[in-house]
Amino acid sequence: MDITLRDIRKTFGHTDVLRGINLTFRSGTVTVLLGPSGSGKTTLLNIVAGLVPATGGHVLFGGQDVTALPVEARHIGYVFQSHALFPHLTAAGNVEFPLRVRGVGRGERRQRARDALAIVEMAHLAERDVSTLSGGQRQRVAIARALVANPDVLLLDEPLSALDPQLRDRIREELRALLEPLPVPVVLVTHDQHDAFVLADQVVLLHGGEVAQLGTPQDLYLRPANETVARFLGIASYLADDEGNRRLVRPEDLELAADDGPCDVVLRIERVQFLGDRQRVTGSTPDGDAPIIVDVSKAARVAAGELARFRIRRNGRTMPVAAQASHLVGPGY
Numbered sequence: 001m002d003i004t005l006r007d008i009r010k011t012f013g014h015t016d017v018l019r020g021i022n023l024t025f026r027s028g029t030v031t032v033l034l035g036p037s038g039s040g041k042t043t044l045l046n047i048v049a050g051l052v053p054a055t056g057g058h059v060l061f062g063g064q065d066v067t068a069l070p071v072e073a074r075h076i077g078y079v080f081q082s083h084a085l086f087p088h089l090t091a092a093g094n095v096e097f098p099l100r101v102r103g104v105g106r107g108e109r110r111q112r113a114r115d116a117l118a119i120v121e122m123a124h125l126a127e128r129d130v131s132t133l134s135g136g137q138r139q140r141v142a143i144a145r146a147l148v149a150n151p152d153v154l155l156l157d158e159p160l161s162a163l164d165p166q167l168r169d170r171i172r173e174e175l176r177a178l179l180e181p182l183p184v185p186v187v188l189v190t191h192d193q194h195d196a197f198v199l200a201d202q203v204v205l206l207h208g209g210e211v212a213q214l215g216t217p218q219d220l221y222l223r224p225a226n227e228t229v230a231r232f233l234g235i236a237s238y239l240a241d242d243e244g245n246r247r248l249v250r251p252e253d254l255e256l257a258a259d260d261g262p263c264d265v266v267l268r269i270e271r272v273q274f275l276g277d278r279q280r281v282t283g284s285t286p287d288g289d290a291p292i293i294v295d296v297s298k299a300a301r302v303a304a305g306e307l308a309r310f311r312i313r314r315n316g317r318t319m320p321v322a323a324q325a326s327h328l329v330g331p332g333y
């Protein structure tokens with residue numbers, strides 16, 4: 001069952017947080033809502049859930065308009081940022097809880113909780129108190145609990161934010177493997193572009209209460225709709241081309257030119273940062289008003305104050321990019 005949002009608007013006081021959102025979340029597709037703090041990601045998720053009423057517009061689950069239905073009348077699975085597990089219950093006890101609320105009998109509850117825990121590969125820890133589980137294991141229990149009642153949609157609010165950076169990298173991969181085969185629409189909120197790159201089939205970048213761009217992670221990184229999108233995902237510099245267009249350049253799109261070879265741009269180096277696996281050079285063109293950021297190898301000889309010659313990599317792609325938000329919406333959606 002697909003979920004459709006039609007012209008969803010939300011106003012808090014005098015602030016328009018969402019200004020007419022039109023989206024479809026498809027079954028078997030992971031959609032990541034990405035955007036800066038305060039862009040309305042959680043509000044939109046909660047409108048899908050029925051936890052927050054929309055000021056205007058419609059939410060459809062399949063063909064059914066559920067806009068007026070409260071959360072308990074919608075079939076949703078929700079994984080909260082904090083996971084919100086009951087610490088005094090076992091993993092199985094937590095997963096059974098939504099079924100208990102619905103009055104499902106004990107035997108069936110146990111079986112379904114065991115099945116849901118098996119999906120997240122936690123069946124062997126079913127009888128452990130959740131207070132004794134690791135952060136990643138708790139997250140799996142939270143997902144099993146969200147899935148146990150066969151929801152029409154799985155919603156996750158910043159599911160990785162409670163984890164430390166190293167664990168976060170590993171759990172992100174695991175989460176992708178868990179979410180990929182689910183036969184429902186999955187909608188996940190994050191402000192972290194790495195989460196979006198790894199987890200998303202489609203990314204919705206929210207900005208200023210609107211969809212700034214919708215597309216695959218590749219669409220947003222390689223073909224950003226405008227400078228706002230380009231700057232939000234990764235490092236973006238701009239070069240003027242012969243026709244006077246501003247062209248987007250990512251740090252990996254330029255390389256040092258051979259001394260006697262052709263070159264596309266000369267930079268006066270202002271700063272060199274050692275990043276371990278590479279060096280990040282910040283420099284300026286003679287007529288450029290904004291700095292250009294380029295990554296070079298860790299062994300390259302680059303120093304502040306010097307001039308350096310760069311080429312656009314053969315497979316590097318620069319592209320003209322619009323300064324202003326136009327309502328560019330990715331292909332196929």
Ligand SMILES: Nc1ncnc2c1ncn2[C@@H]1O[C@H](COP(=O)(O)OP(=O)(O)OP(=O)(O)O)[C@@H](O)[C@H]1O
Pocket residue numbers: 012013017035036037038039040041042043044191
């Ligand atoms: N109940 C509320 N009452 C008033 N304002 C609210 C309420 N909930 C959210 N807001 C405001 O709406 C805007 C969007 O909030 P929301 O939590 O949806 O953003 P977000 O993109 O999820 O941000 P973050 O990444 O910081 O969680 C913010 O300016 C917030 O202050």
